[in-house]
Amino acid sequence: MYNQQTTQESPAKPRTAAQIVLSSGMLSPPTAVDGPSLPLAQDIPLLIAEECAPGWAIVYRGTVTSVGTTDDLAALEDALPVWLLEYLLLGRTPQVAIVKIQFALLPGEDSLPELVNP
Numbered sequence: 001m002y003n004q005q006t007t008q009e010s011p012a013k014p015r016t017a018a019q020i021v022l023s024s025g026m027l028s029p030p031t032a033v034d035g036p037s038l039p040l041a042q043d044i045p046l047l048i049a050e051e052c053a054p055g056w057a058i059v060y061r062g063t064v065t066s067v068g069t070t071d072d073l074a075a076l077e078d079a080l081p082v083w084l085l086e087y088l089l090l091g092r093t094p095q096v097a098i099v100k101i102q103f104a105l106l107p108g109e110d111s112l113p114e115l116v117n118p
Helices: 017-023 069-077 081-091
Strands: 045-052 055-063
Touching: 017 069, 017 081, 045 081
Parallel strands: none
Antiparallel strands: 045 055
16 A cells, blocks of 8 residues: 655745845945944934834834844844845945936016127
């Protein structure tokens, strides 16, 4: 008798933004000139918020001390925007799109006086 066992593959856990950024290149955090280290008091609150319809929504709340703990690591990976992760981990600055606006200047209802030819 043939015993057929089926193995069910568990669905792959979605990768966090930090994991995607880390897999995109070698770590090269910003230099001390670009991102100097600052002595901060350990009890300073750290909030990360994102813009939403009526105002802002806080997506991470911690302190300077709690940022380095493993408990907050997953929360920070989810809360930090990708552009910030790329800067902090890879030293890449975000590319800003150049917005061009076209316009034309037309005289108002009261026309300007004519220029006198010398």
